Amino acid sequence: xxxxxxxxxxxxxxxxxxSPHERASVDAxxxxxLETRAFLGSQQAPDMRDRVMRRIENLDGQPAKQAxxxxxxxxTVLWTPRRIVVRPxxxxxxxxxxxxxxxxxxxxxLRTETHDPATAQVLVQFRLNTPATxxxxxxxxxxxxxxxxxxEAAPGVWTITVPLSHGVHDYGFVxxxxxxxxxxxxxxxxxxxxxxxxxxALLPPEAGRL
Numbered sequence: 001x002x003x004x005x006x007x008x009x010x011x012x013x014x015x016x017x018x019s020p021h022e023r024a025s026v027d028a029x030x031x032x033x034l035e036t037r038a039f040l041g042s043q044q045a046p047d048m049r050d051r052v053m054r055r056i057e058n059l060d061g062q063p064a065k066q067a068x069x070x071x072x073x074x075x076t077v078l079w080t081p082r083r084i085v086v087r088p089x090x091x092x093x094x095x096x097x098x099x100x101x102x103x104x105x106x107x108x109x110l111r112t113e114t115h116d117p118a119t120a121q122v123l124v125q126f127r128l129n130t131p132a133t134x135x136x137x138x139x140x141x142x143x144x145x146x147x148x149x150x151x152e153a154a155p156g157v158w159t160i161t162v163p164l165s166h167g168v169h170d171y172g173f174v175x176x177x178x179x180x181x182x183x184x185x186x187x188x189x190x191x192x193x194x195x196x197x198x199x200x201a202l203l204p205p206e207a208g209r210l
Contacts, residue, residue, distance in 0.1 A: 009161050010123075011137070011148035030153040033125060033161070121163040122202055126150070126183065128158045132175045137162065139171025146174045166204045172197045 007013035008026050015023060126137055128150065135158040136146035150158035150173075158173075170189070173181045182188050183198035191197040 008151075011160050011162050014149060015151055026151060027153060030151060030159050030161075034127075034153060034157070034159065037125070120204070121165050123161050124164050124200070124202070125159060125161045126171075126173075127185070128173050128175075128181065128183065129156055130158070130173075130175060130181065131156050132158065134176055136174045136177075137171060138174055139169055141165075141169050141171070146177075164200075164202060166202045169200045169202070170197050171200065 004013060004018060004022055008015055008018055008022070009029060015026065018026065126148075128135055135150040135152075137148040137150060137160060138144050138146040141162075141164055142148070148160050148162055150160040153159050170191075171183070173183065175181055180195065182196045183200075186198035186200055188196050189199050
């Protein structure tokens with residue numbers, strides 16, 4: 001997938017700017033997303049609670065004791081003082097190696113990075129089934145400007161994937177530049193002007209923990 005295709009899927013690049021090959025890639029990705037959503041929606045997750053509880057009741061704690069014993073022996077080996085003799089011929093290379101390690105940048109896999117849920121974003125797919133020549137997405141996250149243009153993945157099936165931050169977002173679809181439609185798959189609210197708009201709530205992962 002190229003950067004231009006990814007930008008089009010996120011709604012930051014108009015589909016008219018893509019080549020026929022790139023538009024075909026976008027259509028293929030969107031069809032795969034629709035098929036995956038349909039498959040996942042048709043599957044029922046198995047209830048594992050009874051099996052998990054039976055396994056917990058049958059545990060005797062022995063594996064944990066063995067792990068604790070291994071960790072204790074490993075700590076003893078690592079922290080036991082030992083006499084190390086360094087020959088003069090090896091002293092200078094060892095010192096140079098130590099200085100190089102101290103000055104080298106920390107590898108990415110060892111870095112500690114802070115993750116702020118308030119700034120994290122989630123890819124959200126919007127879809128509308130309606131006969132139209134153009135469909136655009138507008139909402140509180142675009143200052144109610146029809147900024148995002150949806151792609152017609154199939155006849156009458158319009159879709160787009162947009163990165164959104166956690167929080168509550170109100171939105172709707174602008175069909176053919178005139179008609180305003182709410183999302184039939186989302187919660188509806190009164191827009192205060194006699195119409196109806198849609199609302200989407202994206203909660204951070206920490207909000208679902210007890």
